[in-house]
Amino acid sequence: MQHLLNFKSWTPQQITKIIDIAIDAKNNPKKWRNTLDGKTLCMIFQKTSTRTRVSFEVAMTQLGGHAIFLDWRATNFAIADIQDETRYLSRNVDVIMARLMKHADMKAMAEAATVPTINGCDDKYHPCQALADLMTIKEKKGKLAGVKLVYVGVHNNVCNSLIEACTKTGMRITTVTPIKHPPAHDPELIEDAKKTGLYETTLDVKKALKEADIVYTDTWVDMELFTDPKFKEEKEKRIKQMMPYQINAQLLKGSSALVMHDMPIHRGYEISPEIINAPNSIIFDQAENRLHSEKAILLTLLNKI
Numbered sequence: 001m002q003h004l005l006n007f008k009s010w011t012p013q014q015i016t017k018i019i020d021i022a023i024d025a026k027n028n029p030k031k032w033r034n035t036l037d038g039k040t041l042c043m044i045f046q047k048t049s050t051r052t053r054v055s056f057e058v059a060m061t062q063l064g065g066h067a068i069f070l071d072w073r074a075t076n077f078a079i080a081d082i083q084d085e086t087r088y089l090s091r092n093v094d095v096i097m098a099r100l101m102k103h104a105d106m107k108a109m110a111e112a113a114t115v116p117t118i119n120g121c122d123d124k125y126h127p128c129q130a131l132a133d134l135m136t137i138k139e140k141k142g143k144l145a146g147v148k149l150v151y152v153g154v155h156n157n158v159c160n161s162l163i164e165a166c167t168k169t170g171m172r173i174t175t176v177t178p179i180k181h182p183p184a185h186d187p188e189l190i191e192d193a194k195k196t197g198l199y200e201t202t203l204d205v206k207k208a209l210k211e212a213d214i215v216y217t218d219t220w221v222d223m224e225l226f227t228d229p230k231f232k233e234e235k236e237k238r239i240k241q242m243m244p245y246q247i248n249a250q251l252l253k254g255s256s257a258l259v260m261h262d263m264p265i266h267r268g269y270e271i272s273p274e275i276i277n278a279p280n281s282i283i284f285d286q287a288e289n290r291l292h293s294e295k296a297i298l299l300t301l302l303n304k305i
């Protein structure tokens with residue numbers, strides 16, 4: 001049984017296969033209809049979501065299965081042992097997807113689960129997002145190997161999963177991350193990426209963007225902290241420090257890079273409004289592809305491919 005918590009135990013072949021299945025699921029939806037007949041996905045959310053919730057639920061519907069949405073605060077996960085609750089869930093559902101605050105809890109859940117468990121984004125990783133991102137890049141560029149992605153923003157969970165996914169599939173990735181979000185700290189992941197020779201980091205954003213095929217950005221403040229009054233001071237500090245790195249027309253002058261953002265977008269902060277709808281923006285294709293890549297994840301973990 002395989003889980004998807006991050007890409008540490010995933011081979012390059014497994015990652016590229018999931019991406020190819022996702023593209024096939026998008027182009028040939030009828031072929032996959034009813035593949036998950038009678039299967040149930042339980043989706044548990046400790047944090048807010050639009051895309052992750054919608055894409056997984058629609059994926060299950062279109063594959064002939066069923067998805068249950070659980071708001072953590074309305075369940076007994078909130079008052080009981082996470083492993084006891086997960087053991088119970090495994091007796092009734094076929095696969096679990098959870099968006100939790102802490103990766104330690106995600107790991108505890110996977111340890112207790114007797115069905116495949118999917119990380120729907122925690123403080124360290126967002127592997128489902130990275131798979132949709134690479135699917136989108138493969139669609140647009142026809143390949144992954146050799147494509148150069150430049151990530152400009154705060155080094156966070158999305159950044160970690162991109163580094164892992166890109167370096168495992170032969171893409172080149174440069175990060176421009178003046179701020180590192182402490183919970184995302186993963187020195188082992190960075191060491192592994194460095195060994196591939198495909199990863200580098202710099203603060204020279206102009207130079208990094210010169211050879212970029214893709215420029216990618218994300219929120220400067222994690223979703224659970226965005227409106228938290230306790231994080232207000234840190235948020236204002238980050239905005240001041242990150243503004244020179246905003247993805248805007250001036251920064252992208254002379255660049256033909258495709259623009260990506262995993263959404264939700266904070267307009268006027270990490271990206272300027274005119275870039276969101278610019279011809280080179282593939283942000284909404286990327287967001288749509290969450291649906292197709294969630295299908296590929298479910299089909300893979302439930303041994304249907």
Ligand code: CP
Nearest residue numbers: 049050051052262263
């Ligand atoms: N990108 C992403 O995970 O979107 P949601 O937070 O809306 O699920």
